[in-house]
Amino acid sequence: MTPNGFWSMGGYARFVWPCFALAAFVLAWNVWSASRYRAAARTRARRALAMAAGGHA
Amino acid sequence: MTVGAVRAFNLVLQRELCLSFRRPDQLLQPLVFFLIVTTLFPLGLNLQLSLLRDMAPGVLWVAALLSSLLSLDSLFKSDADDGTLEQLALCGQELTLIVVAKTLAHWLVTGAALVLVSPLVGIALGIPAGAFVIMMSSLALGTLTLSWLGAIGAGLTVGLRRGNVLLSLIVLPLAMPLLVFGAAATDRAITATSAAGPLYFLAALCVLTCTLAPFAATAALRITLE
Amino acid sequence: MWTWFYKLASPPHVYAAAGALTPWFAVSAAAAIGYGLVGGLVFAPPDYQQGDAFRIIYVHVPSAWMSLFGYTSMAVAGAIALIWRIKIGHAVAAATAPIGASFTVLALVTGSLWGRPMWGTYWAWDPRLTSELILLFLYAGVMSLRSAFEDPARGDRAAALLGIVGLVNVPIIHYSVVWWNSLHQAATVAKFGKPDMVGSMLWPLLSMFLGFMLFHGAVLCMRLQGEVLNRERQAKWVREAITA
Numbered sequence: 086m087t088p089n090g091f092w093s094m095g096g097y098a099r100f101v102w103p104c105f106a107l108a109a110f111v112l113a114w115n116v117w118s119a120s121r122y123r124a125a126a127r128t129r130a131r132r133a134l135a136m137a138a139g140g141h142a
Numbered sequence: 143m144t145v146g147a148v149r150a151f152n153l154v155l156q157r158e159l160c161l162s163f164r165r166p167d168q169l170l171q172p173l174v175f176f177l178i179v180t181t182l183f184p185l186g187l188n189l190q191l192s193l194l195r196d197m198a199p200g201v202l203w204v205a206a207l208l209s210s211l212l213s214l215d216s217l218f219k220s221d222a223d224d225g226t227l228e229q230l231a232l233c234g235q236e237l238t239l240i241v242v243a244k245t246l247a248h249w250l251v252t253g254a255a256l257v258l259v260s261p262l263v264g265i266a267l268g269i270p271a272g273a274f275v276i277m278m279s280s281l282a283l284g285t286l287t288l289s290w291l292g293a294i295g296a297g298l299t300v301g302l303r304r305g306n307v308l309l310s311l312i313v314l315p316l317a318m319p320l321l322v323f324g325a326a327a328t329d330r331a332i333t334a335t336s337a338a339g340p341l342y343f344l345a346a347l348c349v350l351t352c353t354l355a356p357f358a359a360t361a362a363l364r365i366t367l368e
Numbered sequence: 369m370w371t372w373f374y375k376l377a378s379p380p381h382v383y384a385a386a387g388a389l390t391p392w393f394a395v396s397a398a399a400a401i402g403y404g405l406v407g408g409l410v411f412a413p414p415d416y417q418q419g420d421a422f423r424i425i426y427v428h429v430p431s432a433w434m435s436l437f438g439y440t441s442m443a444v445a446g447a448i449a450l451i452w453r454i455k456i457g458h459a460v461a462a463a464t465a466p467i468g469a470s471f472t473v474l475a476l477v478t479g480s481l482w483g484r485p486m487w488g489t490y491w492a493w494d495p496r497l498t499s500e501l502i503l504l505f506l507y508a509g510v511m512s513l514r515s516a517f518e519d520p521a522r523g524d525r526a527a528a529l530l531g532i533v534g535l536v537n538v539p540i541i542h543y544s545v546v547w548w549n550s551l552h553q554a555a556t557v558a559k560f561g562k563p564d565m566v567g568s569m570l571w572p573l574l575s576m577f578l579g580f581m582l583f584h585g586a587v588l589c590m591r592l593q594g595e596v597l598n599r600e601r602q603a604k605w606v607r608e609a610i611t612a
Contacts, residue, residue, distance in 0.1 A: 133602070315537075316534065350536075
């Protein structure tokens, strides 16, 4: 596969590359979203524990 | 005194029908909606009747779907609001039996009524009279299936705030195959080709839902009522 | 002997296991996807009919598979939770849903972009495309239903039931190209017997399948940790788990 052929994808570049770009975006979004969700859950759990401890103290 | 299952079924069915006919305006609203929605298309598109005929199956079925959805809310809501639903769940009869009676009654006053009104709509959309039998058969099968899908959806969403929108969101994707086959059957009837294929599919979907949906709807109600 | 099985149902074990597994899944996913991309984009020869446009297969088919796999695992996890009252199933179902939905969107859009040069249209109302679109709506319905309930436990159970009801759509999607005259191509890989594809094209594709599955595993573990924490906030084990 020539370097030129790689980018132009035999003329289909405007279909092929957006597909791969979208795939990269979807994968990245999944990682970002899951990580955010987990962090928020951790914060909420921490807060709940602090309140429980604060209530007893 | 204990009541046998058949008698309980008949009692619930009678109760539902009696309550429905006590509020005739509530019965007529979905039908009027059906008529209005079907007239929206010809008005909006301003087509000759012959061209309208091509769209007629789809328009008919979308309108039937939407007006059925409107009426699904009443399946469990009023009973849930005044506590009757819990009483029915606790009364010792099989809840599934009661759900079947309620859904059947609901279909009789909404879906069956829709089927009877459909020739009027057919005339308005330019559907030839020869296609009416197939059209009404497909609508009968489709609305029955839809009543059952709606029973599952209504069971899941009764008691939720703004449950209607969620109900539509749940029921419509499951109802899409009905639309495809129902419109296909009516279309074949209009063009005077055999509508057997789509009708068989509709019948199969109907049998599938009539046998499995009662259990799903009962399970849904139990989840909601717990 | 069955302790490993019982541990699967125990939230603290699942939380710890998910945390431990995530990096393994992530690294192996990256390797598999990397090989798949290089093999598919550079080394696979162009298709004699479709030219280089066929390379879209390397994202379209794995994501379509993941959309079906995601829905099925969501429904099965929900069913396990509903029938046997194993609560961790609800956490798994809730965690899988958004991942599967995102893959469904990816499958639909990449399919659409592939359809334009091949079939001349971005969309067609043929059975496979329509049923895949219905799958997206079903995902949306399950996720909305879960979040509509104030009581999360009730929301979980309702969403599980709806997931099971929608499961009927999955075989329809898969067999739609067999049962109907569909515009969409029939199965070349996901069938029994020898796949109809030459090795240099096939191996990167299989690697992408594997990579997406491993990726799903990694993201699922991350989300699952969040879901378990949300459901078990009051439990004692949480204290050590989050301060660790």
